[in-house]
Amino acid sequence: MKKPMRIxxxxxxxxxxxxxxxxxxxxxxxxxxxxxxxxxxxxxxxxLTSLRDPIALRENSRRVALDFLACGLNxxxxxxxxxSDVPQVTELAWILSTVTPVSRLELAHSYKxxxxxxxxxxxxxFTYPVLMAADILIYDSDIVPVGKDQKQHxxxxxxxxxxxxxxxxxxxxxxxxxxPEPRIQKQTEVVPGIDGQKMSKSYGNxxxxxxxxxxxxxxxxxxxxxxxxxxxxxxxxxxxxxxLYGLVASKDEVQEMREQFxxxxxxxxxxxxxxxxxxxxxxxxxxxxxxxxxxxxNYIDDVLERGARRANAIAHEVxxxxxxxxxx
Ligand code: ADP
Ligand code: TRP
Numbered sequence: 001m002k003k004p005m006r007i008x009x010x011x012x013x014x015x016x017x018x019x020x021x022x023x024x025x026x027x028x029x030x031x032x033x034x035x036x037x038x039x040x041x042x043x044x045x046x047x048l049t050s051l052r053d054p055i056a057l058r059e060n061s062r063r064v065a066l067d068f069l070a071c072g073l074n075x076x077x078x079x080x081x082x083x084s085d086v087p088q089v090t091e092l093a094w095i096l097s098t099v100t101p102v103s104r105l106e107l108a109h110s111y112k113x114x115x116x117x118x119x120x121x122x123x124x125x126f127t128y129p130v131l132m133a134a135d136i137l138i139y140d141s142d143i144v145p146v147g148k149d150q151k152q153h154x155x156x157x158x159x160x161x162x163x164x165x166x167x168x169x170x171x172x173x174x175x176x177x178x179x180p181e182p183r184i185q186k187q188t189e190v191v192p193g194i195d196g197q198k199m200s201k202s203y204g205n206x207x208x209x210x211x212x213x214x215x216x217x218x219x220x221x222x223x224x225x226x227x228x229x230x231x232x233x234x235x236x237x238x239x240x241x242x243x244l245y246g247l248v249a250s251k252d253e254v255q256e257m258r259e260q261f262x263x264x265x266x267x268x269x270x271x272x273x274x275x276x277x278x279x280x281x282x283x284x285x286x287x288x289x290x291x292x293x294x295x296x297x298n299y300i301d302d303v304l305e306r307g308a309r310r311a312n313a314i315a316h317e318v319x320x321x322x323x324x325x326x327x328x
Contacts, residue, residue, distance in 0.1 A: 005036030020199030024147030038078035070290035081307030
């Protein structure tokens with residue numbers, strides 16, 4: 001029998017989840033839970049590269065778990081766990097680092113961007129992609145659903161796996177590590193924020209998935225637009241409002257708004273109100289589910305514990321193979 005495809009992804013608990021995270025990573029990951037064996041984790045080791053508040057880290061991690069479950073992650077199908085509940089990833093990261101060229105890490109955009117924006121050039125930030133490679137390789141992952149900004153990290157992962165296979169593999173025993181494929185959804189690869197740049201918690205331009213109504217409305221109403229007058233025709237292709245509306249409205253509704261843009265006679269404020277209503281309705285069932293989960297005190301801990309058990313069982317097998325191959 002063919003082995004089911006293994007799907008893996010992670011998200012850092014470094015802040016509050018926004019709709020860029022949802023459409024770029026969470027929704028595709030949730031859809032994939034029906035297509036294979038899915039493993040999703042909360043990257044708390046990675047978050048330590050930017051968050052140095054233990055209480056906030058613990059709270060954010062639980063909150064990400066809650067939000068992921070509220071958005072439709074089904075723990076009977078997909079394992080959800082904390083990265084740090086599988087400490088063997090740090091062992092694998094060490095082994096991987098021994099074959100990773102420094103020059104390869106020096107080319108990573110995310111390190112350069114973060115340091116350019118003022119982050120301290122810590123070794124952990126520099127070797128972030130090696131730990132991420134370990135996260136992926138320790139589960140023999142086939143597919144990694146992520147947003148476009150993570151593509152380079154998956155390329156580095158493939159490169160490191162190939163190096164391990166070349167260095168320690170043999171024709172007789174076959175490869176040691178499996179090379180994963182990124183799964184990046186074209187339509188949602190970069191969700192724009194309220195300023196039109198990529199939505200990101202580090203740019204302060206987010207619309208949160210579970211923000212309160214007043215705040216969410218305020219965020220939507222502050223989407224940056226040009227100064228075209230109410231009566232004048234507007235370009236739907238250059239509009240953040242249209243792009244976000246396209247994520248939550250039906251095809252016909254999108255078509256209709258596009259026509260209204262072209263015709264003129266309606267102001268941006270009006271379009272933003274319409275976007276807000278759609279967005280608010282889109283996430284209504286998830287808000288309801290979230291309230292239900294919150295009523296069951298042990299639910300999140302139970303899910304994370306079950307997920308960690310599953311993840312550890314796989315990681316244990318792969319590490320046995322790696323340790324044997326490298327001589328430990
Ligand atoms: P942030 O940029 O807000 O810090 P993360 O780096 O924690 O977000 O991203 C978590 C996941 O969400 C990743 O898979 C990432 O590719 C995806 N993602 C984040 N922002 C966006 C966006 N604006 N559009 C599409 N995907 C995104
Ligand atoms: N670097 C990812 C991000 O910032 C999070 C992450 C850590 C991840 N390890 C992973 C994503 C492994 C996919 C697979 O979004």
